[in-house]
Amino acid sequence: MTIATLNHRFDGPADAPVVILGPSLGTELGMWDAQIPELSRNHRVLRYDLRGHGRSHPVPGTDSVADLVGDVLTLADSYGIGRFAYAGVSLGGAVGLWMGVHHPERLTGLIACCSSARFGEPEGWRERAATVRAQGMRQLADTVIRRWFTPEYIEREPAAVRRILEMLYACPPEGYAGCCDALAGYDLRAELGRIGAPTLVIGAERDPSTPLEHARELAAGIPGATLVEVADAAHLANIQQAEAVTSAMLAHLTAGVRG
Ligand SMILES: O=C(O)CC1=CCC(=O)O1
Numbered sequence: 001m002t003i004a005t006l007n008h009r010f011d012g013p014a015d016a017p018v019v020i021l022g023p024s025l026g027t028e029l030g031m032w033d034a035q036i037p038e039l040s041r042n043h044r045v046l047r048y049d050l051r052g053h054g055r056s057h058p059v060p061g062t063d064s065v066a067d068l069v070g071d072v073l074t075l076a077d078s079y080g081i082g083r084f085a086y087a088g089v090s091l092g093g094a095v096g097l098w099m100g101v102h103h104p105e106r107l108t109g110l111i112a113c114c115s116s117a118r119f120g121e122p123e124g125w126r127e128r129a130a131t132v133r134a135q136g137m138r139q140l141a142d143t144v145i146r147r148w149f150t151p152e153y154i155e156r157e158p159a160a161v162r163r164i165l166e167m168l169y170a171c172p173p174e175g176y177a178g179c180c181d182a183l184a185g186y187d188l189r190a191e192l193g194r195i196g197a198p199t200l201v202i203g204a205e206r207d208p209s210t211p212l213e214h215a216r217e218l219a220a221g222i223p224g225a226t227l228v229e230v231a232d233a234a235h236l237a238n239i240q241q242a243e244a245v246t247s248a249m250l251a252h253l254t255a256g257v258r259g
Pocket residue numbers: 023024025026089090091092119144147183209235
């Protein structure tokens with residue numbers, strides 16, 4: 001396993017319970033900005049960039065979700081953070097789910113937003129990795145963004161969409177491709193029952209990347225999980241329906257986690 005040093009940022013009171021926020025493929029820690037004012041009132045919020053994304057350095061070679069989990073645990077260890085709540089969007093959620101199966105002792109609670117136990121066929125991810133390695137991010141970004149927001153939102157909120165598109169354009173192709181390789185090898189379907197942390201699953205009604213069935217499968221497979229289905233949002237529901245997602249997260253972090 002290789003470990004990367006992750007770019008990260010803290011918000012909120014130093015003595016509050018810690019929640020770590022994991023971003024989705026191709027984005028940066030700023031994708032959580034809408035959640036920070038509320039979450040950081042009573043939590044110490046630690047956000048990070050995935051390896052090879054934003055200001056985190058890439059690690060050459062094929063990545064696995066286990067590697068991405070190792071990065072987060074190493075980051076937490078470097079601050080002496082033993083136990084924490086973890087919330088992630090999409091690939092960021094997969095990092096939390098994998099942690100829930102393999103490192104349950106670290107988690108007080110878990111939130112998986114627009115995530116999945118398996119993100120489609122491995123071959124699709126290998127092809128996507130090859131495409132960005134050969135052609136860069138530009139073309140792919142213009143396609144992918146249409147799965148992240150509904151057409152109405154793209155029309156109504158061009159500045160918000162542009163900001164996320166710029167993250168995708170700026171994502172180093174090798175960092176992005178490495179995380180596509182990690183997604184290709186990721187399949188937690190048979191292991192969801194091992195997750196013991198109190199878990200909230202958030203799905204979005206109009207998410208074409210991880211359709212609602214993925215959220216329902218997660219909630220059905222994780223013992224005691226709560227499912228919240230968010231209306232009128234595509235894949236980046238925490239941005240498109242920031243209020244609904246933030247309040248579901250806060251309710252879980254306040255009442256649902258185990259100290
Ligand atoms: O970018 C996509 O197509 C959807 C996605 C899968 C994993 C992730 O983080 O985003």
